[in-house]
Amino acid sequence: MSALTNRLMLAAALALAAIYLFPLYWMYVTSLKTQSSIFAVPPEFLPGTPQWQNYVTIWELANIPRFMGNSLFIAVGVTAITGLFGAGCAYVLARYRNVWIDAALFTILMLQVLPPSLMVTPIFVGFSWAGLLEYPRIAAILAISAKTMPFFVILCRAAFMTVPRELEEAALVDGNSRAGAFFMIVLPLARNGILISALLVFMQGFGEYVYSASIIADNRLQPASIGMTNYLQPNQVNWNAIMAFAATYVTPILAAFVLLQRQIVNGLTAGALK
């Protein structure tokens, strides 16, 4: 490729990134503005004096610790369940090859296609029947895990497939049991891919909205994704409060992404090369 096309591609990529990232920027900027400057015409792209107290106010007013705590609880629960069951499932799918495995893989891929808004009604009815709605956060964790599971299994399977079978066999001959070989050889070698997949699942759990909104009715148990929408009232919207809330909510996720972006990309493309 010539240097010119290279540069054009780069420019296009930057333009797309700018379009994509502008809302994020706008969120941070708005969260620091005064109520009046939010609607200033022409719009102010830089806040005059940053209104840091927006954050302090919202922190106490909006019960942010409680909402974030609930989000964290759900995310951890989802990651634990998905990781525990998904890893074993992915390993089996990576190691055996036959018609049934192919059928299972196809089914898993199909499950990925079903949107939560479609699934939520049957899940709600089922959970209600089973009495699970008594424990709304647990119920939400189960529902979200069902959504993240296929995604995790597919990624994790790719990670396990990068571990050559002969290594496991060498461990068996060296004196390992099947389980021993899995924990001492396969798991450490697939670790990066698994951790990254788990991190992505965690983020999905942390930001999930549809299932939580339908299943968790009690305001005290709701995650931040729902807590935020409490500030969207029909008549008046407290924009800088919402934006400060949103910024508090997504900054940890963004930080994790930025810190781990190299590992994430490596983890996702593991096995694609070589």
Added chain:
Amino acid sequence: MTPQIELVDVQKHYGSFHALKDINLTVPKGQFVALVGPSGCGKSTLLRSIAGLERISGGTLRIEAQVVNDLPPRKRDLAMVFQSYALYPHMSVRDNLTYALRLNGVSKAERAKAAEEVAGVIGLEDLLDRKPRELSGGQRQRVAMGRAIIREPKAFLFDEPLSNLDAALRVRMRKEVRALHDRIGATSVYVTHDQIEAMTMADHVVVLRAGVIEQQGAPMELYDRPANRFVAGFIGSPAMNFVPGALTGAGTVRLELPGSPEIGVEMGGEAGRAVTVGLRPEHLIVGREEGAKIPVTIGAVEQTGSSCYLFTEGDPEVLVTTEGTSAIRAGDAVSLHVAPGHVHLFDPKTGLTLRG
């Protein structure tokens, strides 16, 4: 003395595919056995069955007289060297070497001592703290060997351990592996598709084809008295020439070559019976003088310096090797003697060796 490894009528099926058929093999303690055969003949399958990585579908497999058909690999106490070496990439050379000891609960101090000792044997003292990816192919191969010899298993299993090395290193390692075997008094089963490796290293060679043992025996026995045409063609390098012919009934066989030459065989048989005549290239002697038996024209000459390959014109092409260099050029007409007692006869249909 009970054999170290014994296979009786062992079968292996993959679904409807019969990968190993009626395998009978006895490996006495201390013996070096080579399994050879073309690609896909079931060598690895047989070795993996012994190791317990494949479950046999029928027959009996004994190790030190104990039936191990249903034992998992870790209970069989064998060591295996894989073609890919299968070194654990996340462990140092030291940890790779001592992994089996660690699993057996050997103390850390003893493990360290054993690692030093084995590193001395395989010549890798300075590399103990490296990761496998920081080693050359030859060094990795040595680590794989070291990992096998660090404990005293009931037998060593090798699956083409030298096939990833360059030719010179392979020749050297061939000797080293055999020397190691002798020094530690091991019992070894060695898989290779290279018949030279099998011939030079092993006490006992097993030739496999399509899951069937075609013949087994001492290397020279296979070379001198192949049981059939397949073994005759597989053992020996360059490969044996096969020429159609017919018995004359008077202790000779007439070859279907220009001039219908006759050569002596130690076999009567009915006159006119069609046979396949096997002639090893090294048993054909070039002579220009009168009285030579097979008149041929040389079609091509290849010189390697130490030996010379002469290909005759016509069909079937016959290859003759001579020592050293040769003055013969393509187009020369020469006569070939057959070294007495070195004519092999095979049934053209069954491929079995005919003996008088």
